[in-house]
Amino acid sequence: MKIAxxxxxxxxxxxxxxxxxxxxDLDRDFLGYVLNEFDDHALEEALLLKxxxxxxVSVWALGTADEVDQILYxxxxxxxxxACKLGxxxxxxxxxxxxxxxxxxxxxxxxxxxxxxxxxxxxxxxxVAVLVASALDLPHVEVVVGTEPVDGGIRVTxxxxxxxxxxxxxxxxxxxxIQAAREAPRYVAVSRVRQAQQEGNLEERDVTxxxxxxGVKVVxxxxxxxxxxxxxxxxxxxxxxxAIVEILxxxxxx
Amino acid sequence: MAWAAEDVGxxxxxxxxxxxxxxxxxxxxLAIATFLGGFFLxxxxxxxxxxxxxxxxxxxxSGLEKVATQRTVAKxxxxxxxxxxxxxxxxxVLLIGTTIIAIDEDVIRVILGKPEWQFWKGTFYVVYxxxxxxxxIGFVVGVLMLxxxxxxxxxxxxxxxxxxxxxxxxxxxxxxxDKVFLGLLLFLGVSGFLLEGFRIxxxxxxxxxxxxxxxxxVGTITAGWGPVANDWARLATWWVHGLAALGFVAYIPYSKxxxxxxxxxxxxVTDEDSAKALPPVADPTRPGYVSLDSFAWVELLEMDxxxxxxxxxxxxxxxxxxxxxxxxxLILDLREYADATADIPLWYGTGAEPAHRDATEVAGGVxxxxxxxxxxxxxxxxxxxxxxxxxxxxxxxxxxxxxxxGDVEPGLQKAFQALGRGGNSFGKSAKQRPRWTKxxxxxxxxxxxxxxxxxxFVGDYASFDPRAAEVTQTVARLLHDAGVSFGIGYESERxxxxxxxxxxxxxxxxxxxxxxxxxxxxxxxxxxxxxxxxSLNTLRHEYPLDVEVIHYTQxxxxxxxxxxxxxxxxxxKATYHDPCYLGRYVEEFDAPRNLIRATxxxxxxxxxxxxxxxxxxxxxxxxxxxxxxxxERPAENRIREAVAxxxxxxxxxxxxxxxxxxxxxxxxxxxxxxRLEVVDIAQLLERARATVGAAVG
Numbered sequence: 001m002k003i004a005x006x007x008x009x010x011x012x013x014x015x016x017x018x019x020x021x022x023x024x025d026l027d028r029d030f031l032g033y034v035l036n037e038f039d040d041h042a043l044e045e046a047l048l049l050k051x052x053x054x055x056x057v058s059v060w061a062l063g064t065a066d067e068v069d070q071i072l073y074x075x076x077x078x079x080x081x082x083a084c085k086l087g088x089x090x091x092x093x094x095x096x097x098x099x100x101x102x103x104x105x106x107x108x109x110x111x112x113x114x115x116x117x118x119x120x121x122x123x124x125x126x127x128v129a130v131l132v133a134s135a136l137d138l139p140h141v142e143v144v145v146g147t148e149p150v151d152g153g154i155r156v157t158x159x160x161x162x163x164x165x166x167x168x169x170x171x172x173x174x175x176x177x178i179q180a181a182r183e184a185p186r187y188v189a190v191s192r193v194r195q196a197q198q199e200g201n202l203e204e205r206d207v208t209x210x211x212x213x214x215g216v217k218v219v220x221x222x223x224x225x226x227x228x229x230x231x232x233x234x235x236x237x238x239x240x241x242x243a244i245v246e247i248l249x250x251x252x253x254x
Numbered sequence: 255m256a257w258a259a260e261d262v263g264x265x266x267x268x269x270x271x272x273x274x275x276x277x278x279x280x281x282x283x284l285a286i287a288t289f290l291g292g293f294f295l296x297x298x299x300x301x302x303x304x305x306x307x308x309x310x311x312x313x314x315x316s317g318l319e320k321v322a323t324q325r326t327v328a329k330x331x332x333x334x335x336x337x338x339x340x341x342x343x344x345x346x347v348l349l350i351g352t353t354i355i356a357i358d359e360d361v362i363r364v365i366l367g368k369p370e371w372q373f374w375k376g377t378f379y380v381v382y383x384x385x386x387x388x389x390x391i392g393f394v395v396g397v398l399m400l401x402x403x404x405x406x407x408x409x410x411x412x413x414x415x416x417x418x419x420x421x422x423x424x425x426x427x428x429x430x431x432d433k434v435f436l437g438l439l440l441f442l443g444v445s446g447f448l449l450e451g452f453r454i455x456x457x458x459x460x461x462x463x464x465x466x467x468x469x470x471x472v473g474t475i476t477a478g479w480g481p482v483a484n485d486w487a488r489l490a491t492w493w494v495h496g497l498a499a500l501g502f503v504a505y506i507p508y509s510k511x512x513x514x515x516x517x518x519x520x521x522x523v524t525d526e527d528s529a530k531a532l533p534p535v536a537d538p539t540r541p542g543y544v545s546l547d548s549f550a551w552v553e554l555l556e557m558d559x560x561x562x563x564x565x566x567x568x569x570x571x572x573x574x575x576x577x578x579x580x581x582x583x584l585i586l587d588l589r590e591y592a593d594a595t596a597d598i599p600l601w602y603g604t605g606a607e608p609a610h611r612d613a614t615e616v617a618g619g620v621x622x623x624x625x626x627x628x629x630x631x632x633x634x635x636x637x638x639x640x641x642x643x644x645x646x647x648x649x650x651x652x653x654x655x656x657x658x659x660g661d662v663e664p665g666l667q668k669a670f671q672a673l674g675r676g677g678n679s680f681g682k683s684a685k686q687r688p689r690w691t692k693x694x695x696x697x698x699x700x701x702x703x704x705x706x707x708x709x710x711f712v713g714d715y716a717s718f719d720p721r722a723a724e725v726t727q728t729v730a731r732l733l734h735d736a737g738v739s740f741g742i743g744y745e746s747e748r749x750x751x752x753x754x755x756x757x758x759x760x761x762x763x764x765x766x767x768x769x770x771x772x773x774x775x776x777x778x779x780x781x782x783x784x785x786x787x788x789s790l791n792t793l794r795h796e797y798p799l800d801v802e803v804i805h806y807t808q809x810x811x812x813x814x815x816x817x818x819x820x821x822x823x824x825x826x827k828a829t830y831h832d833p834c835y836l837g838r839y840v841e842e843f844d845a846p847r848n849l850i851r852a853t854x855x856x857x858x859x860x861x862x863x864x865x866x867x868x869x870x871x872x873x874x875x876x877x878x879x880x881x882x883x884x885x886e887r888p889a890e891n892r893i894r895e896a897v898a899x900x901x902x903x904x905x906x907x908x909x910x911x912x913x914x915x916x917x918x919x920x921x922x923x924x925x926x927x928x929r930l931e932v933v934d935i936a937q938l939l940e941r942a943r944a945t946v947g948a949a950v951g
Contacts, residue, residue: 012675014676014681014682014683015683015685032675078660186660187657187662187667187671189759190674190762190764190765192658193761194761
């Protein structure tokens, strides 16, 4: 089995985020980037499948940030067999552009399974997995919280709302949007990452960012405004209920 | 007293036939061969270990000094110290005595055939006999003292494991070995005196034998049997004593008695500083310890040196808090594994636990993962070990392997990832590090821009933890008021990596260290002062810096002494907690105490203080790990110790940001928040300064 994992760098929320001058994006000049947390889970799920079936795991990332090399080397150090960087200095790309570039690159590779995070911190809607599946005309399942290799395909657990999950048997090849791996993403020692860097087994391919397609446009971004703080309601249930009714009445909604 | 030399002495094989003598030498040869065989197996095991250069003239002399004075045995336990001193010197003198006879009889008379050169007679014999009896009496008294102590079952000699339930393991072999060893020593001593008494009675009390005080006494008791019966008793006892002695020689390398040999060498090769500056990764392609040949030969030898005295077991904060770690058991498990792997036969049958024998990995196999993560690296075990076993570096080497395998405790993994990103374990941006300075009404010099005398390496907890940051501001005000030229590295500073290194993440430590060295090398300063004892240790012992690194209490002590900081007086009693990394690691015990006394507070010591201080439980990366499974957290145990000092001890004084965090929690969880105030020394000084006007006015 060949598994391809799509890895996306996202702005590091540890840093203080600022808006660009035109107010439609983050000020990306001084941003640090880290691997999208959901993609880290996708990678972990792929590595667990590798542990179980001996699958070959390749990782793919677009050259949208300086940290991409580090992200790919870390994946290699964790146990990925191949790493490929698509393009360089591509700048920020929307979901559609990302999916197009990934799908173009993966078409010839014909992986049995494509895994990526169900969403990323910097996209509007979790669409990359869907769009890649659509471009390659493959079945897909979103919000996956576990996989199990079975004869002739893969069994996946999809999470619904309210604690409901559903199990699907999916024919391969397929695309999965991973919500969470079965286990927490593994730790990889810094020395192993450094070793991977020294080995330098990073494939690089030239790609060109597609023209922005018509779609959703950002009109304005804003920093969330701080509220005035919470009011703690004291007393037993009855007193609390009365207090809440009073607050609602004052607010004119009851 | 003067006797003719020819008349004074004794015959070794008095009344023996040639066959008997031949039989004795045959058995002696067998015993020595058995000893050498076992010795060879041990040496071969050490030979499988990694080569490290530890033997110098200085280390040999230092080891001999400790062996001769027995001070490491006596430390903290005078009763055992005296008893073991008597046994040790008794054994040495008796061994020398036997060797003298062997030289006089076997070498000079039999091998060289020069009876005229024999010297074991005359005045020499008299002095010899007196020394043998006096030291022999001491030997027997010492053995009896130790046997008596063992009968009283002291807690530290309880061999129950902390990580396995009763019945899941078998340590009866250890207890048997103890009894056989002690019993053999006692038997050898007592049978020797009986033999001497029977002989003196059999040869009708030659007056010069009065110096053989114990033998003479025995002889006067058995004299009534008559010379013939005494001579028969002598012959029988000679064989019993002789065979026991030969048996003992053969038994040494297969038993606890091997510590007689191993401990002398262990004390010569041990490195007391190996936890302060950890050994580098031996094989960068495979960090940490994997199998028997990963261990340094000194580590394998030190494992054999363990006598199961249980001192480390008793002082270990992880063990005390119910964690599955006992330094004693860790060493014994490693020894059982090493012996099983190196095919060392042990007569008493305490080999490796079956689970350990089949383990393919030492880290996580022979020694459980939870056991390895439980260590706080407080170094209390190494400080009390009488034979120089280096538990902490071995544990770190095993942790390095776990980290390389990705087998990392979840809390620790989170901390490592945060440290890799922002250089702090709080998951904060590096830019937020100097945020605590905003609460000051003066600006702190940026050492990257201006030269200063003291570069203040603030540390993670002191910068980011809200409670510790308050103390940090206090320290800043004190230094500012005292007119000290100091500055900080602002957002360039990263965690110094002390605990990252001790958690086994060597690569991350190197990243942090190299980053810090980069900005430190560009800054201009004469000395480094740090608030964090953990940073203090690694900056002083592990960073390639050629400047002095001191603790803030040392600087404050100097400022108070010089009068740069004037203090008023506080009333009341305080106790002080020695941080592991300031005390045992950097050996600064007095500066904080001087400061407390300088405030006018009366210092009341806890039982476990100075080098015997009890860890708060935060070191070695433990502060990042989950401690909800512990029966009693070490910090809570410590708070109860302080509370037991009495109602009038109001202040629990700390000198470490991590202590501030740990003990602020522990006074709450133990319910002693109203009884005891956790306060940093700097805060005490600030309060004492506030009373200056009142005292003067």
